Amino acid sequence: MGIYDFYSREAALDSDQPANVNPDVISAEPETQREPMSPKKSALASPEPAFEVLTAKPEFNVSDPIQALHIIREDLGDCTRCRLHQQGRKQIVFGVGDPHAELMFIGEAPGADEDLQGEPFVGRAGQLLTNMIKAMGLEREQVYIANIIKCRPPNNRTPEREECETCSPFLMRQIAAIKPKIIVALGAVAAKTLLAMNESMSNLRGRWYEFRPAGARSNDPNWTSAKLAVTYHPAFLLRDPRQKKEAWKDLQMV
Numbered sequence: 001m002g003i004y005d006f007y008s009r010e011a012a013l014d015s016d017q018p019a020n021v022n023p024d025v026i027s028a029e030p031e032t033q034r035e036p037m038s039p040k041k042s043a044l045a046s047p048e049p050a051f052e053v054l055t056a057k058p059e060f061n062v063s064d065p066i067q068a069l070h071i072i073r074e075d076l077g078d079c080t081r082c083r084l085h086q087q088g089r090k091q092i093v094f095g096v097g098d099p100h101a102e103l104m105f106i107g108e109a110p111g112a113d114e115d116l117q118g119e120p121f122v123g124r125a126g127q128l129l130t131n132m133i134k135a136m137g138l139e140r141e142q143v144y145i146a147n148i149i150k151c152r153p154p155n156n157r158t159p160e161r162e163e164c165e166t167c168s169p170f171l172m173r174q175i176a177a178i179k180p181k182i183i184v185a186l187g188a189v190a191a192k193t194l195l196a197m198n199e200s201m202s203n204l205r206g207r208w209y210e211f212r213p214a215g216a217r218s219n220d221p222n223w224t225s226a227k228l229a230v231t232y233h234p235a236f237l238l239r240d241p242r243q244k245k246e247a248w249k250d251l252q253m254v
Contacts, residue, residue: 057071057072057075057173057216058071058075059071059072059173059177059219060217060219061219062219063219065099065100065177065178065179066099068099068177069095069099069174069177069178072170072173072174072177073094075170076092076094076150076170078092079092079150079151079167081166081167082151082162082163082166082167083162083163084149084151084152084153084163085151087153087154088152088154089115089151089152090115090116090152091115091118092118092150092151093110093114093115093118093119093120093147093150093151093152094118094146094150095120095144095145095146095147095174096119096120096144096145096146097140097141097142097143097144097145098141098142098143098144099144099177099178100178101142101143101144101178101180102180102181102182103138103142103143103144103180103181103182103183103184103254104143104144104145104146104175104178104180104182104183104184104226105121105129105133105143105144105145105146105183105184105186106145106146106147106148106171106183106184106185106186106190106194107120107121107145107146107147107148107186107187107190107233108147108148108149108158108159108186108187108189108190108233109147109148109149109151109152109153109156109159109189110147110149110150110151110152111123111125111152111156111235112152112156113126114126114152115151115152120145120146120147121145121234124235124238125233125234125235125238126234128234128237128238129145129186129234132234132247132248132251135248135251136251136254144174144178144180146171146174147171147190148164148167148168148171148189148190148193148194149163149164149167149168150167150170150171151163151167158189159189164193168193168214169215169216171213172213172214172215172216173213173216175213175216175226176213176216176217176218177218179218179220179223179226180226181226181227182226182227182228182229182254183211183226183227183228183229184228184229184230184231184250184251184254185228185229185230185231186231186232186233186234187232187233187235187236188201188204188233190233191204191230192204194211194228195209195211195228195230201230201232204230205229205230205231205246205250206249206250206253207229208227208228208229208253209227209228209229209230210225210226210227210228211225211226211227211228212224212225229250229253229254230250231246231247231250231251232246232247232250
C-alpha cells in the first residue's frame with residue numbers, strides 16, 4: 001500500500017491528533033533521542049536508477065545555491081503540469097529564505113494568503129512558524145521554507161497523488177541545491193510524503209531520520225543526505241494550542 005492510499009483529509013487530521021484530545025493522555029515519545037533510522041526514500045520516488053543516470057539537472061553544474069534555485073524556478077515556469085493551474089491557483093509559491101540555510105522547513109501546500117503573496121507561510125500559521133523559529137534563536141531569514149506542492153489546492157484540500165508526484169521533483173531539486181543539514185517536516189502530509197511511512201504523528205515524532213532527496217543529487221560530493229525531524233503543522237497548533245508544548249519538544253531536538 002503506497003503513501004497516497006492515506007491521502008485523505010480524515011487521515012491527515014487523525015495523524016495530527018484531533019483538537020478535542022486531552023493532551024494529558026497523549027502518549028509522548030521518549031525524551032531520549034533515538035539513533036538515526038535507515039535512509040528513507042521519498043514516497044514519490046521510482047526505483048532508483050544507476051548513479052550515472054541519476055537526474056543530473058541543469059543546476060547540477062552550478063555551485064552557487066542562489067543560481068541553482070533560479071534555474072529550478074525557471075524550469076518550473078508558469079507550471080501547467082497538473083490540474084491545479086485550472087482550479088483557481090493565482091500563482092506558484094516556490095519557496096523563501098536563505099539559499100545557504102542549514103535548516104529547512106517543509107509544509108504541505110500554500111493557503112489563501114500564500115497564494116496571494118507568492119510566499120509560503122505568511123498567514124496566521126506562518127506567523128506562528130516565524131515565532132517558533134525565533135524561539136529557536138534564529139530569524140526567519142536564516143532558514144529556507146517550502147511546501148510539498150507549490151500551488152494552492154481548492155478550498156485548502158489535501159494534495160492529491162498526481163499533484164504530489166508532479167510537483168515533488170522540484171522540491172527534491174531544491175533540497176539538493178540548498179544542501180541543508182536539517183529538515184523539519186511540518187505535519188502529517190509532509191512527514192509521510194518525505195519519509196514514505198504510514199505512521200501516526202506520535203510515532204513519527206521524537207526521533208531523527210536520514211533523508212535523501214529522491215531522484216535528485218547535489219553537486220557537492222560531501223553532501224548526500226540531511227537529518228529530518230517531524231513536528232506538528234502550525235495550522236494544527238492554531239486549532240489545538242495545547243500541543244504547542246509537544247511541538248517545542250520537537251524543535252528542541254534541532
